Amino acid sequence: xxxxxxxxxxxxxxxxxxxxxxxxxxxxxxxxxxxxxxxxxxxxxxxxxxxxxxxxxxxxxxxxxxxxxxxxxxxxxxxxxxxxxxxxxxxxxxxxxxxxxxxxxxxxxxxxxxxxxxxxxxxxxxxxxxxxxxxxxxxxxxxxxxxxxxxxxxxxxxxxxxxxxxxxxxxxxxxxxxxxxxxxxxxxxxxxxxxxxxxxxxxxxxxxxxxxxxxxxxxxxxxxxxxxxxxxxxxxxxxxxxxxxxxxxxxxxxxx
Numbered sequence: 001x002x003x004x005x006x007x008x009x010x011x012x013x014x015x016x017x018x019x020x021x022x023x024x025x026x027x028x029x030x031x032x033x034x035x036x037x038x039x040x041x042x043x044x045x046x047x048x049x050x051x052x053x054x055x056x057x058x059x060x061x062x063x064x065x066x067x068x069x070x071x072x073x074x075x076x077x078x079x080x081x082x083x084x085x086x087x088x089x090x091x092x093x094x095x096x097x098x099x100x101x102x103x104x105x106x107x108x109x110x111x112x113x114x115x116x117x118x119x120x121x122x123x124x125x126x127x128x129x130x131x132x133x134x135x136x137x138x139x140x141x142x143x144x145x146x147x148x149x150x151x152x153x154x155x156x157x158x159x160x161x162x163x164x165x166x167x168x169x170x171x172x173x174x175x176x177x178x179x180x181x182x183x184x185x186x187x188x189x190x191x192x193x194x195x196x197x198x199x200x201x202x203x204x205x206x207x208x209x210x211x212x213x214x215x216x217x218x219x220x221x222x223x224x225x226x227x228x229x230x231x232x233x234x235x236x237x238x239x240x241x242x243x244x245x246x247x248x249x250x251x252x253x254x255x256x
Contacts, residue, residue, distance in 0.1 A: 058078045058079050059078050068104070070086055078138070079132065093120075094118060108134065113134055113136055150226075154188070155192050159187065160186065160188075160200070160203060162184050163185055164182055164221065165182065169208075182222070195256075198254045202253055203251060210243060212225070212229075230255075232255040234256055237253060240252070
């Protein structure tokens with residue numbers, strides 16, 4: 001009978017724990033990449049934050065039951081303006097044969113920006129050629145808060161979680177116009193290592209954030225808001241205009 005190996009026996013020659021207890025989930029690898037780049041003082045690109053975007057970023061919703069077939073086209077989207085129609089089967093995009101939604105994601109994720117991706121489309125028995133343009137910032141229409149790296153952004157870099165306020169809240173606080181408006185919902189629990197502790201010192205739960213620095217364009221989603229904070233290197237400060245207990249004030253948050 002083979003002798004049972006102890007936990008220590010499973011440590012490989014380089015000292016890495018290769019047992020199940022030392023498992024690293026595959027989805028954590030990307031967060032590790034972001035952490036490494038930040039430690040080196042490198043800024044993150046949109047490609048790193050909005051990675052492998054869902055096709056609806058360009059206005060396409062694929063039919064999950066039909067191979068590489070368009071199920072819906074969003075009105076006024078890049079896809080609609082490019083001439084894609086419901087029922088089109090995309091044979092190739094930028095020379096890459098498409099079988100699944102993942103293939104489409106792979107192509108658009110790896111495209112240089114700006115780009116003009118040529119598509120071979122089968123429609124009514126004919127093969128057409130369509131061009132799908134990708135302009136700078138095209139990824140930012142999507143929400144990445146469901147992705148794993150959101151934990152790192154909220155807990156470690158920002159030090160808080162915030163949500164865009166509702167229409168009812170805008171009316172309650174008299175917020176009008178095309179401006180930022182986020183409500184602080186929580187701070188990292190004490191057991192989170194290396195959390196940004198400064199946030200809870202200068203901000204309070206239920207604070208309404210109205211402006212970030214001198215941004216002329218509103219940051220409409222939490223993804224865009226956190227991406228802006230993450231664009232600052234560790235140790236830099238951002239100026240936040242907040243409403244607290246009905247009064248407007250300015251605070252300075254140090255980004256970690």
